[in-house]
Amino acid sequence: MKNSILIFSLTLFIASCNVNESIISDLKSLDSIVSKYVDNKSQALLLVRLEGDKGDVIYQYSDKNESLVPDHDINENTWFRIWSMSKIVTISITMDLVEDGFLKLDDPVSKYIPEFSDLKVAVANNGKPLTGYGQLLGNDKSENEDPCPIKLVEPKSEMTVLQLINHEAGFYYSTTGIECLDNGLNSKNLAYSKNSNELIQKLSELPLIDHPGNKHFYGLNTTVLGIVNERASGESLDDLVKNRITDPMNIRGLQYNKNHDTNLLPVFSGADSTIRLANDGELDIMGKYVPSYGIDNELFMGGEGMIGTADGYTDFLRMLLNHGELNGHRFLNESSVKELYAPHTQLDNDYGYNGYNLWVTSKLLKEKGFGDEGLWTGGGYEGTHFWIDPKRDFVGIIMTQMFEAPKAAHGRDNEIRGEVYRQIFKNEK
Secondary structure, X not given: OEEEEOOOOOOOHHHHHHHHHOOOOOHHHHHHHHHHHHHOOOOOEEEEEEEEOOOOEEEEEEEEOOOOOOOOOOOOOOOEEOHHHHHHHHHHHHHHHHHOOOOOOOOEHHHOOHHHHHOOEEEXXXXXXXXXXXXXXXXXXXXXXXOOOOEEEOOOOOOEHHHHHOOOOOXXXXXXXXXXHHHHHHOOOHHHOOOHHHHHHHHOOOOEOOOOOOOOOOOOXXXXXXXHHHHHHOOOHHHHHHHHHHOOOOOOOEXXXXXXXXOOOOOEEOOOOOOEEOOOOOOOEOEOOOOOOOOOOOOOOOOOOOEEOHHHHHHHHHHHHOOOXXXXXXXXXXXXXXXXXXXXXXXXXXXXXXXXXXEEEOHHHXXXXXXXXXXXXXXXXXXXXXXXXXXXXXXEXXXXXXXXOOHHHOOHHHHHHHHHHHXXXXXXX
């Protein structure tokens, strides 16, 4: 199934035409790149959507493998598991709670989660931080580099809310390559927790991978941040999303639990070089269980647990693009949004820097033909990707459901985004 649309607002026809034509002028070229990844059997399905700051759909195209996805139409209303694209939603709520005086970024996390008062830090027997070991630095693992068995020490500093936002608090996924650490996390099966209190209890029994504030390390930090949001406000994260984001800004298609009629897509794996349905427990970044998404679910994982449609998530992105406002409702102050994309961590990376879990691209992306400098980007575990272009006032989203995409899909986002900007740069000359 192939579906391509190019929509212009009738009420703003002339203005919209000028904007849209400066972005996408060659539909067939972009369509063919998207379809290539379905035709070469490296993706079961794919949807690309570009949306202007006022909600005008600049481009949308979808394709799918009919034999793998026979029962789902792939369009702007299809529900996707968005995993780490939940993080920026949770961080945005944190910024809103800061504005309203519920918490401060320099607050100690133990103020809201006293169960963490006795957290320990795991180090190698020689006292070296685990984040300094070869397998975490991308080096070849040698017999002398295995830090297991580990020992536990007291943290050198107190964990803060800001460190959760910046992934400097010491939480991790079970993908560190340090077997004794990963096995300990997996044994807790965190996503199977009944609620946030049980999740916190399980995390309190695990060590941190480094001293808070010592090093950026991607992991469950935003999940813990979501629980800070809950305890600071007295509301569940699900209610915070509804009451502060989706209801007042009239966003449909971004939430935690499924509705009665929600039909989620299958989980596909490319780990064996060909696409197949993923095995139970294969998505194992925190044990054999994944977020349940069930109607009666009471565990809302701020780093991984949301579902969304392309239409719903692009609406949320447009709120950020519009510096905190959407559909006549101001959610965040402009100053808070600026903090989201301001440089905070990974400042020595040639490809850009990290804001508050928004990656901001450098000129190298343009030089390589993959996009432009200054894009705000992010993605999720099952292959979803987004970007915000503040120069041209539009957002882009690439949606799929694929765990460990086959080799033929590598470079997909760069090629698709690269074609968008090839056309943009050509039209801007």
